[in-house]
Amino acid sequence: MGSIIHPAIFFAVLVLGSLGVCLALPRRKASPQLFGALIAGLAGGLLLIAMGIAGRDHLPNIYFYIFSLIGLGSALRVITHPRPVYAALYFIMTVLASAGLFLILSAEFMAFALIIVYAGAILITYLFVIMLASQAPEEGEIEALATYDTQAREPIAATVVGFLLLAVLTTMMFRGVPQLPLPGPVAPNELLAQMPRKVESVLRNNRNPDTGQPYLKADGTIQITEVAPSPAHPAEPLFITINNPGEEPVVLAQDKWPEELTVKNVEALGFDLLRNHPGSIEIAGVILLMAMLGAVVLSRKQVQLDEDAKANQARKLAQDTLGGVNPGLGRSPLESTHAGGTR
Amino acid sequence: MINLLAQSGFPDAMHGVTLAHYLVVSALLFVIGLIGFITRRNLIIMFLCTELMFQAAGLALIAFGRYHLNFTGQTFVIFILTVAAAEAAMALALVVLLFRRKESLNAEEWNELKG
Numbered sequence: 001m002g003s004i005i006h007p008a009i010f011f012a013v014l015v016l017g018s019l020g021v022c023l024a025l026p027r028r029k030a031s032p033q034l035f036g037a038l039i040a041g042l043a044g045g046l047l048l049i050a051m052g053i054a055g056r057d058h059l060p061n062i063y064f065y066i067f068s069l070i071g072l073g074s075a076l077r078v079i080t081h082p083r084p085v086y087a088a089l090y091f092i093m094t095v096l097a098s099a100g101l102f103l104i105l106s107a108e109f110m111a112f113a114l115i116i117v118y119a120g121a122i123l124i125t126y127l128f129v130i131m132l133a134s135q136a137p138e139e140g141e142i143e144a145l146a147t148y149d150t151q152a153r154e155p156i157a158a159t160v161v162g163f164l165l166l167a168v169l170t171t172m173m174f175r176g177v178p179q180l181p182l183p184g185p186v187a188p189n190e191l192l193a194q195m196p197r198k199v200e201s202v203l204r205n206n207r208n209p210d211t212g213q214p215y216l217k218a219d220g221t222i223q224i225t226e227v228a229p230s231p232a233h234p235a236e237p238l239f240i241t242i243n244n245p246g247e248e249p250v251v252l253a254q255d256k257w258p259e260e261l262t263v264k265n266v267e268a269l270g271f272d273l274l275r276n277h278p279g280s281i282e283i284a285g286v287i288l289l290m291a292m293l294g295a296v297v298l299s300r301k302q303v304q305l306d307e308d309a310k311a312n313q314a315r316k317l318a319q320d321t322l323g324g325v326n327p328g329l330g331r332s333p334l335e336s337t338h339a340g341g342t343r
Numbered sequence: 344m345i346n347l348l349a350q351s352g353f354p355d356a357m358h359g360v361t362l363a364h365y366l367v368v369s370a371l372l373f374v375i376g377l378i379g380f381i382t383r384r385n386l387i388i389m390f391l392c393t394e395l396m397f398q399a400a401g402l403a404l405i406a407f408g409r410y411h412l413n414f415t416g417q418t419f420v421i422f423i424l425t426v427a428a429a430e431a432a433m434a435l436a437l438v439v440l441l442f443r444r445k446e447s448l449n450a451e452e453w454n455e456l457k458g
Contacts, residue, residue: 004363021375025382047367055360068368075372075395079379084387084448091391094372098398101365105409107417114401117424122394122431129435130387133442148384148449158381166374173366177359183412272414273421280418284425291429298436303443312446 004174009050011167017043018163024080025152025159033080037073044072063104071097082149084130091126092119109266191263191271193226193238199261203242206258215258220244357410365406373399386441386448390434397427 020043023036048068052059074093081087095118102111135146152158192199203216216222223241240252273281305313376395383389401420408416438448445452 004360021378025378044371048364051360051364051367055358055363058358058360060361060364064364072368072371072375075375078391078395079375079383079388084385084391087388087391091394094395094398098372098402101368101402102405105365105405107405107409107420110401110405110417110420113421113424117428118394118398122428125431125435126387126391129439133387133439133448135446146385146447146449148447148451149388151384152382153384153451155382158378161381162374162378165377166370169370169373170367173370174363177363177366180359180362180410183356183410186412269414269417273418276415277418280422284422287425287429291432295432295436298433298440301440303440305446306444309444309446 003054003178005047005051005054010047010170010174013043013047013050014163014167016046018159021076021162022155022159024076025155026080026082026150027155028151037076037080040076041069041073044069061104063100067097067100067104071101082145084134084149085127088123088126088130092123095119095123106265109269189261189263190226190238191268192261193224194271195263195267196222196224198267199224199240202258202260203240203252206260208256215252216242217244223249356412359410362406362410366403369399369403369406371399372396372402384450386438386450387435389450390431390438394427394431397423 017040020036020038020040023031024033024040025031025036026033048065071094074090074097077090078087078094081090095114099111099114102108102114200216200222203222204214204218206215207213208215221243223243225239225241227239240257241249242252243249373396376392376399379392379395380389383392401423404416404419404423406416408414408419441453442448
């Protein structure tokens with residue numbers, strides 16, 4: 001643990017952070033939310049700085065700090081903002097920041113899939129439900145915050161439990177991470193052997209800087225030979241032989257490969273997904289189908305108001321129609337307010 | 344741009360200390376989600392907090408995948424996204440049902456639902 005952060009600093013920072021989060025949670029009376037958020041942010045910053053000082057030679061780059069502070073800050077705001085709509089919008093900020101972190105980790109496809117699926121689809125569903133499931137304000141009144149939104153339940157106990165869990169988790173991490181084996185050498189372009197058409201079109205569309213001609217002429221062919229990875233050729237598991245008509249076949253040396261001739265993240269991910277996890281895709285499809293069916297069945301269900309809510313509605317309705325039209329006539333008010341749910 | 348952003352070129356290994364940074368951020372995100380889930384009483388925000396925890400798990404998976412230089416971590420995040428989408432659809436349908444019944448999103452209104 002000492003190689004990553006000094007334990008005393010670490011636990012002090014955790015205590016400071018839990019104090020900050022606890023203060024930032026909404027309370028009944030005027031709560032020092034801003035002050036708490038500042039303390040929590042200070043603790044987060046101190047944690048990252050202390051880790052950076054202990055492991056000075058292997059710092060993540062500057063964008064890591066930017067994205068993680070944005071992400072953690074807006075995550076804190078998600079759990080402290082009293083209005084659900086704003087919490088959902090701050091959650092989008094968190095999603096964007098973690099997409100940025102994915103980009104730093106060279107997971108480009110997942111970064112954009114995360115933005116499209118989370119920020120584009122899931123969060124919009126959340127916003128719809130928040131708007132569907134909120135009480136309309138009384139006429140001429142600004143919408144009041146519900147008490148259950150403005151008061152946190154058991155803030156102190158929750159923060160203590162949460163940060164205890166954090167302390168245990170990160171202690172284990174800091175012990176385990178230095179013992180992880182370093183990955184062996186990888187051959188990033190190994191998959192090109194599975195993609196002969198890509199290799200061919202790249203070679204046709206790029207010109208050899210030595211001769212000024214395309215690598216592969218219009219009626220030339222290529223041959224890809226795989227070799228077993230060996231210590232002598234860790235980075236060169238395949239040879240590309242170019243047969244141009246009227247010329248001797250040439251083996252293209254790897255340092256002469258055109259720049260485009262690499263396996264992109266999307267391609268590698270697609271191969272991993274479809275070759276190594278074909279069963280999981282089927283299961284994911286079944287899960288999505290079940291969710292769709294479940295949502296359809298649930299939303300078709302007719303709902304009865306329970307006793308308290310019925311009494312509330314009746315009282316409200318009596319107030320509205322007091323002195324007006326006879327409320328006993330026509331459709332029952334309970335039915336009309338919930339017509340959407342009945343079939 | 345990608346090269347500017349990236350920690351280092353993809354096939355280059357990432358050091359354990361760098362991995363620890365990402366894991367700490369992921370653990371913090373998870374714990375913030377957990378605290379939110381316990382303290383907030385609005386059903387919708389409770390589900391938002393579970394999504395926060397999903398994010399944290401995804402970040403840890405991708406950081407480990409980058410450390411070991413394989414793509415399994417990223418593949419698993421695809422499945423996390425699938426499960427999160429399914430969970431959001433079902434959970435929100437349930438929340439709408441519950442709201443129609445009690446006209447309130449307060450989770451404590453439903454404390455009679457016991458075992």
